[in-house]
Amino acid sequence: MSGAGKKVVDVAFKAGKCIDWDGMAKLMVSEEARKEFATLRRAFDEVNTALQTKFSQEPEPIDWEYYRKGIGSRLVDMYKEAYESIEIPKYVDNVTPQYKPKFEALLVELKVAEENSLKESERLEKEIAEVQELKKKISTMTAEEYFEKHPEVKKKFDDEIRNDYWGY
Numbered sequence: 001m002s003g004a005g006k007k008v009v010d011v012a013f014k015a016g017k018c019i020d021w022d023g024m025a026k027l028m029v030s031e032e033a034r035k036e037f038a039t040l041r042r043a044f045d046e047v048n049t050a051l052q053t054k055f056s057q058e059p060e061p062i063d064w065e066y067y068r069k070g071i072g073s074r075l076v077d078m079y080k081e082a083y084e085s086i087e088i089p090k091y092v093d094n095v096t097p098q099y100k101p102k103f104e105a106l107l108v109e110l111k112v113a114e115e116n117s118l119k120e121s122e123r124l125e126k127e128i129a130e131v132q133e134l135k136k137k138i139s140t141m142t143a144e145e146y147f148e149k150h151p152e153v154k155k156k157f158d159d160e161i162r163n164d165y166w167g168y
Contacts, residue, residue, distance in 0.1 A: 019044075 021041055028034045062083070067076045134141075134149075147154035160166070 025034070025037060028037050062080075064076055064080050067079075137145075
């Protein structure tokens with residue numbers, strides 16, 4: 001196999017090993033998403049297997065002497081000359097250099113979004129805990145206890161009373 005083809009197979013194989021399929025499967029919430037994910041995984045495995053088996057092997061050498069005995073040396077020599085004159089161009093990757101900076105920028109964006117998401121998740125967890133605590137205490141809580149935790153509500157009520165605004 002040519003050097004570039006072998007490189008593609010090696011990269012695909014390494015990529016397949018690095019993918020946390022089980023971790024991603026745990027993130028799927030709907031049945032439709034699970035089916036689509038299973039289809040994606042099967043397709044990836046099929047392509048990876050094809051790359052590993054079909055395209056990673058060198059072609060078997062041709063036994064020219066065998067064909068010379070059965071067909072004749074003149075015709076076989078003509079085919080051999082044509083076969084050896086074939087030049088398979090090497091693969092030149094023009095796409096990766098073009099998209100690698102974009103991919104790196106997306107990774108940076110992803111990290112920022114992940115950090116923001118974790119901060120927001122933490123804030124929401126605290127808010128949920130506060131609401132659950134309030135839900136437990138609401139039947140026995142006095143107005144003063146509530147206003148201690150929410151001074152902005154007390155200020156709003158005081159302003160309405162001060163301005164003689166009674167809601168109508």
